[in-house]
Amino acid sequence: MLHSLAQRIERSMPVVSPTFQVRRLVTAVLALSFVAAAVSGIVLFLRPEGSLARWTGWMVFGLDKKQWEAVHIVLVLVLLFASLAHVWLNWRPLVASALARTSRGPAAGWRLGVAPEFAAAVGVVLIAVSAAVIPWQPATALLGMRSLIKDGRLAARVLPPAADADRLTVSALCRALSIDEQRGIANARARGLEVQDPSQTIATIAERHRVTPEAVYLALSGD
Numbered sequence: 702m703l704h705s706l707a708q709r710i711e712r713s714m715p716v717v718s719p720t721f722q723v724r725r726l727v728t729a730v731l732a733l734s735f736v737a738a739a740v741s742g743i744v745l746f747l748r749p750e751g752s753l754a755r756w757t758g759w760m761v762f763g764l765d766k767k768q769w770e771a772v773h774i775v776l777v778l779v780l781l782f783a784s785l786a787h788v789w790l791n792w793r794p795l796v797a798s799a800l801a802r803t804s805r806g807p808a809a810g811w812r813l814g815v816a817p818e819f820a821a822a823v824g825v826v827l828i829a830v831s832a833a834v835i836p837w838q839p840a841t842a843l844l845g846m847r848s849l850i851k852d853g854r855l856a857a858r859v860l861p862p863a864a865d866a867d868r869l870t871v872s873a874l875c876r877a878l879s880i881d882e883q884r885g886i887a888n889a890r891a892r893g894l895e896v897q898d899p900s901q902t903i904a905t906i907a908e909r910h911r912v913t914p915e916a917v918y919l920a921l922s923g924d
Contacts, residue, residue, distance in 0.1 A: 724790055731783040738780050741773040752865045755904070758913030858915060867907070867914035871899040871921065878922050888923040896921075 744761050748754055754766035761769065788795060799819040832840035862877045863869065869877070875885040886896045894910050894917060907914045 727783055727786045727790060730779065731787050734776055734780040734783055738773065738776040741769060741776055744769050745773055752861065752867060755867050756861050756914050758907075758915070859919065861915075861918070866918070867904040868902050870902055871896055871906070874903060874918065874921060875899075880922065885921040885923075889917070889920040892920040894920045 747761075748766050748769065749757060749759055753759075759766060764772065799816055829840075831837065833844075836844060861867070862874070866874070866877075871885065872882055875882045878885065882899055886899065889896050889906075894906065894912070896906060903914045903917045907917045910917075
């Protein structure tokens with residue numbers, strides 16, 4: 702019933718050209734969105750967490766953390782709708798692949814059961830979820846790697862002295878470093894960074910000089 706309804710909907714769709722097929726369009730969108738979402742997911746897995754991304758000026762292919770998060774959300778939505786359309790247009794073969802028809806003899810008729818491949822697929826998914834929740838290896842190693850990346854130990858030369866340190870003013874950062882404000886400004890000037898107003902934030906100075914907040918911090922501290 703659902704398959705025939707899907708066929709009627711497909712036939713009612715406008716034909717762009719004699720060779721244009723909705724099924725091919727859905728399959729292509731599904732494949733491309735899967736690959737793109739996988740790439741954006743890997744990139745986000747490798748990103749530092751929170752303000753560390755701003756602190757280190759983290760970017761990949763010219764996109765920062767917020768932009769990659771936006772790209773990933775949109776791609777996952779496209780993937781979701783393409784998957785639903787694919788299931789709708791291929792309902793009968795998908796159900797057939799999940800069910801196995803076994804014979805109990807001419808007199809007993811036919812009996813439907815779950816296909817062993819589908820049961821194995823369910824088992825693989827359940828094992829993957831269990832490995833993440835319990836956790837088991839290799840999920841433990843994967844999550845441990847994510848913790849190292851998230852904490853910035855693999856991305857930052859020096860960790861920020863406080864949360865959202867890029868939003869601190871020069872005066873506040875010098876106090877956090879326990880150095881004289883004028884000395885910090887002189888340290889930055891010696892490294893090519895002009896601090897015109899100590900009430901400016903580290904992020905503002907970093908943006909003006911096209912460096913990272915981490916670089917401004919190192920310049921002010923004299924490292």
